[in-house]
Amino acid sequence: MIESINNERIKKYAKLDQKKYRNLEGMFIVEGEHLVEEARKRGLIIEIFSTVPYEDATLVSEAVMTKLSHLTTPPKILAVVKILDSKEIKGNLLILDGIQDPGNLGTIIRSAVAFGIDTIILSNDTVDLYNTKTIRSSEGMIFNINFIKTDLNSFIDKIKNDYLILTTNVKDGKNIKDISINKPYAIIMGNEGNGVKEALASLSNDTIYIPMSKSCESLNVAIATSIILYELYQNK
């Protein structure tokens, strides 16, 4: 049992609350039994820590758990896990251009899994995938989808012949219900405040909008993304 927060391993893992150390070590922390077991299914576990006897977990004191946890109410169990490998793309894509809110990113990931997206492409300025809030609001769905973090301009340039590339445009877009899909699609969604960057938007083959009441200017980005993914998923 590890009782001291000065244990070398604990000190090292406690630093994983910072993005810099997550990238450096190639590890992140997932909290709670559900996420630990999801990570285990994918063979990503480095070490499990628990304040109560739990399978192959290392027993730790409450103080150590509090030190490792990023939550105000620490869980009974958490795990240090390997960051995810990127796989080849092979189906419909969601391209996220600078999403800033970790809760929005997590919610979008959950919806993307629900609506048949194979891979999420994250711009380099998107909020960190391994942020605790992102992981929590994804409800474990980060383990059910492929991620690629890259420069979006060169990525879209590479895929443009094989994909129908769509983005939103409130002024000139087509009603999302009227889009016809005849090949794999890639949806570009933009930042909370500013939308999709102009240079990226100009790379799309077509633009779409979600019809809505004039009383409301815009939807939350996670909502807009989910409605578009939902509609295209039904469209198949």
Added chain:
Amino acid sequence: MIESINNERIKKYAKLDQKKYRNLEGMFIVEGEHLVEEARKRGLIIEIFSTVPYEDATLVSEAVMTKLSHLTTPPKILAVVKILDSKEIKGNLLILDGIQDPGNLGTIIRSAVAFGIDTIILSNDTVDLYNTKTIRSSEGMIFNINFIKTDLNSFIDKIKNDYLILTTNVKDGKNIKDISINKPYAIIMGNEGNGVKEALASLSNDTIYIPMSKSCESLNVAIATSIILYELYQNK
């Protein structure tokens, strides 16, 4: 100019960060010019405070602004406003049964305005409408919709002859695309963890589900609500 955080009016308004005082005084605080102006349009302003000269605002020091603000970065301008009056219902309804997360509630309000809901009915155990996070994530849309906070069972009993009452049911529900609407509708949506309470669900005329991939168990409640509202809004 008010410079002291011990000013009696400031001390009183600073307590509006607590739900108890908001209810007692019938007031709440909105932060930032956009929300202040939305409140003004509806004639709800009690007093505006600003750290820079601004129309009819009372000038205050940064310290006073920090005392009044609920944000970590206080705005330049905020207002104390009257809580909203409930009006008669007259169109489609959204009934929320025990939503707990203020961000979810705010996002749902924004989508409800976008998709033609006239009134949102809040159960007595729903998170407070005047919570700062709710107001912020609604993007000012709390001023564009009618709210009624009440006991849901007796409310639904009163409207059941005039409304098509729908709720979600993953097992036996109809595909949301296959619902036909021939009168005003009322959608009951449930709590983040537990869904709609059984006693309420049994009062619905029909149940619906959102088709999705088996890889994902469920959607975030704000997402599910928005997709249903979107779909029914297009259905008209």
